[in-house]
Amino acid sequence: MITFDHVSLQYDAKHTALKDMSIHIDKGEFVFVVGPSGAGKSTFVKVLTHELVPESGTVVVNGINITKLKRSKIPYYRRTLGIVFQDFRLLSEKTVFDNIAFVLRVTGAKGREIKERVNRVLDLVGLRNKAKELPSKLSGGEQQRVAIARALVNQPILLIADEPTGNLDPVTSEEIMKLFNEINHMGTTIIMVTHNKDLVNAMHKRVINIEDGRIIADQEKGGYHLHV
Numbered sequence: 296m297i298t299f300d301h302v303s304l305q306y307d308a309k310h311t312a313l314k315d316m317s318i319h320i321d322k323g324e325f326v327f328v329v330g331p332s333g334a335g336k337s338t339f340v341k342v343l344t345h346e347l348v349p350e351s352g353t354v355v356v357n358g359i360n361i362t363k364l365k366r367s368k369i370p371y372y373r374r375t376l377g378i379v380f381q382d383f384r385l386l387s388e389k390t391v392f393d394n395i396a397f398v399l400r401v402t403g404a405k406g407r408e409i410k411e412r413v414n415r416v417l418d419l420v421g422l423r424n425k426a427k428e429l430p431s432k433l434s435g436g437e438q439q440r441v442a443i444a445r446a447l448v449n450q451p452i453l454l455i456a457d458e459p460t461g462n463l464d465p466v467t468s469e470e471i472m473k474l475f476n477e478i479n480h481m482g483t484t485i486i487m488v489t490h491n492k493d494l495v496n497a498m499h500k501r502v503i504n505i506e507d508g509r510i511i512a513d514q515e516k517g518g519y520h521l522h523v
């Protein structure tokens with residue numbers, strides 16, 4: 296599903312963010328990526344989303360070598376991913392429904408199909424009753440659920456979440472994590488960057504530990520252990 300083969304990425308002479316990184320992640324896995332600040336976690340995500348292209352090595356996602364992706368193919372590649380951020384990134388002037396429908400309209404989907412698909416993901420995240428609200432009327436946890444629904448509406452093969460519980464209280468974070476777990480059980484591969492030690496320890500999933508641009512630990516059913 297995802298293979299990094301000897302991937303290195305340097306921002307400038309002083310900052311090498313990924314150093315000869317090799318890793319394989321199978322379809323259907325749920326993987327936490329942990330590590331101290333500045334370790335290279337966001338850079339790892341940006342390589343996956345093709346915001347950054349490494350100098351050396353190859354990255355293959357779902358059979359596509361994204362280090363060799365033609366510019367014209369990038370939007371199609373991105374549509375196979377769902378991405379969730381710490382700060383939700385919802386459009387404040389659009390309703391919950393339209394925030395999700397927006398990504399379908401861009402791809403030319405028609406009214407009836409849009410309605411069906413948006414309602415399906417709203418049911419999944421438990422927010423059908425909030426479809427007509429603006430994001431500002433929702434709690435942080437609800438806004439993150441909308442962002443997750445938006446990430447799922449194109450039926451991505453891979454869901455990437457960069458610190459998705461960073462702005463949420465512990466109880467809400469736990470609920471959001473349960474939702475990710477359900478999504479994973481339905482077959483979507485999930486890669487989640489997080490500093491949330493308690494959640495990582497509670498979930499017993501694979502944990503990839505990055506430090507100084509390298510993978511220093513990779514454990515099945517692992518816990519959150521940073522080397523200090």
Ligand SMILES: Nc1ncnc2c1ncn2[C@@H]1O[C@H](COP(=O)(O)OP(=O)(O)OP(=O)(O)O)[C@@H](O)[C@H]1O
Pocket residue numbers: 306307310311312330331332333334335336337338339
């Ligand atoms: N645009 C940039 N230009 C130069 N160096 C950068 C840039 N972005 C990140 N870096 C450097 O690359 C390294 C990895 O950064 P990255 O953002 O991937 O870390 P991170 O593990 O996501 O950190 P955090 O947990 O704080 O978000 C750091 O040394 C950082 O200073």
